[in-house]
Amino acid sequence: MSTPEKDSPYPDDPDTGGGMPFLDHLEELRRRLIWCTLAAIMATAAAFYFSEQIMTFFVRPAGGIKLHVTEVTGSFYAYLKISLVTGLVVSAPFFFYQAWSFISPGLYQREKATVLPLVAVSTTLFLTGAGFCYLVVLPFSLNFLIGFSGDLLSPIITVSSYISFAGMLLLAFGIGFQIPVVAYFLGRLGIVTPQILGKGRRYAVVLILIAAAIITPTPDVATQLMLAGPLYVLYEVSIVVVRLTGRHRDSVSE
Numbered sequence: 001m002s003t004p005e006k007d008s009p010y011p012d013d014p015d016t017g018g019g020m021p022f023l024d025h026l027e028e029l030r031r032r033l034i035w036c037t038l039a040a041i042m043a044t045a046a047a048f049y050f051s052e053q054i055m056t057f058f059v060r061p062a063g064g065i066k067l068h069v070t071e072v073t074g075s076f077y078a079y080l081k082i083s084l085v086t087g088l089v090v091s092a093p094f095f096f097y098q099a100w101s102f103i104s105p106g107l108y109q110r111e112k113a114t115v116l117p118l119v120a121v122s123t124t125l126f127l128t129g130a131g132f133c134y135l136v137v138l139p140f141s142l143n144f145l146i147g148f149s150g151d152l153l154s155p156i157i158t159v160s161s162y163i164s165f166a167g168m169l170l171l172a173f174g175i176g177f178q179i180p181v182v183a184y185f186l187g188r189l190g191i192v193t194p195q196i197l198g199k200g201r202r203y204a205v206v207l208i209l210i211a212a213a214i215i216t217p218t219p220d221v222a223t224q225l226m227l228a229g230p231l232y233v234l235y236e237v238s239i240v241v242v243r244l245t246g247r248h249r250d251s252v253s254e
Contacts, residue, residue, distance in 0.1 A: 044087030
């Protein structure tokens with residue numbers, strides 16, 4: 001039974017058996033992190049120019065909830081914060097490209113051509129998760145949490161706290177929706193199989209609930225379940241993805 005050889009950027013390195021040395025991995029990681037940081041800064045700067053229009057779009061899920069500014073610099077920091085959130089979202093495709101390009105040496109030569117499709121799928125899943133949060137989760141969470149005020153309390157919600165709350169939720173949902181792509185990569189490396197994922201359902205449920213409780217910036221169970229539910233569906237999708245694309249399909253070739 002034959003297996004395809006991996007393409008190495010250091011084929012003559014006797015100390016690594018053809019693989020990239022560890023220090024070179026760190027240098028490559030540092031370089032890509034620098035590029036990601038620069039991309040985020042540039043996107044944030046561009047978003048700041050359109051921050052007023054972005055703010056109008058961003059506060060729509062709040063409905064009729066009045067947002068306040070309690071400090072002299074509150075408006076400036078609010079626009080700066082909304083620009084940062086927008087910069088991170090806009091830079092997501094570039095982040096995914098850098099991430100998949102960094103780990104692509106672990107794939108076989110023919111699989112390295114899938115980097116751009118993986119970037120496209122990762123970006124689509126990220127925007128799908130963020131869109132689901134914007135359209136469904138944010139309005140529900142705001143009404144649910146503010147509803148606890150009742151008639152005795154009059155909440156004063158600052159625009160800064162709203163941006164932090166909404167921004168963290170958007171990013172959390174976008175990142176959480178990457179489960180199928182991560183499963184695909186681990187399946188191609190032979191780290192996970194459909195059998196392993198299938199038998200691990202009960203543990204996956206617990207981990208998903210814990211992850212939802214950690215990454216959502218709100219303590220209410222309803223919002224956490226609104227993240228945990230789609231994540232479990234994506235976990236089931238991941239089992240199908242690994243079954244269709246896992247390395248075991250290549251093991252039959254001689």
